[in-house]
Amino acid sequence: MDEVFKALADPTRRTLLDRLFENNGQTLGELCERLNMTRQAVTKHLKLLEAANLVVTIWRGREKLHYLNPVPIHEIADRWIGKYERGRLRVLAELKKQLEGETNG
């Protein structure tokens, strides 16, 4: 769990997860292109995300594809968010989104 929080503590890594959320299953090249970062920098961030199990990779032919893995985030949510709170929190999150517009945190 420490690794998940450490991985999420960096804005670039959250952006990488956002890119995969928008378009899952990208190659390293595709991720670099859209982020305007060097391969080396993106590779370093992806390594940390993979160590935290937030990004998983599979090979398809000669391509290594990166996928967002939301399972660790669910495990964190399930640890602290009970059954009955979930509905109320969704309403609050929706309200916040509407009042503040779709800005990223």
Next chain:
Amino acid sequence: MANSRFVYVTYIRATPEKLWRALIEPEFTRRFWCETWQECEWKPGASWRIMIPDGRVADSGEVLEIELHRRLVLSWRNEFKPELREEGYSRLTYELEQQGESVKLTVIHEIDKPDSKLIEAVSSGWPHLLASLKSLLETGESLKETRRWPEGI
């Protein structure tokens, strides 16, 4: 992209044998998979289906590949929502890999068409089921929300 796919990974403190049983045996799936159970002979080419407690069939297909305690590939078509059923067969892969005292479970669900509604629908359910499966095997208790088939679905 010409296909739709998600890949989910979780690490569960269990043996591959126990996890394998949890994925296919009714006494486990009823507890972490919303009271559903699967009917299948678990051999290559066997037909396979998931049953909903009220008697409907949720999804069906056949066993495409089976390697005991290691790998299971199923074809998968939704049977109870017409807009999902019409997309036809998707493919579900489970891979189990021992890593120290845990098993790395990889779940890949994919279909050869872009923007699949089926993949979107199942992708929101899987993280919850996997968290519940992990909880069941590690603590003996599944997560509350996954113990009952949701009302009205």
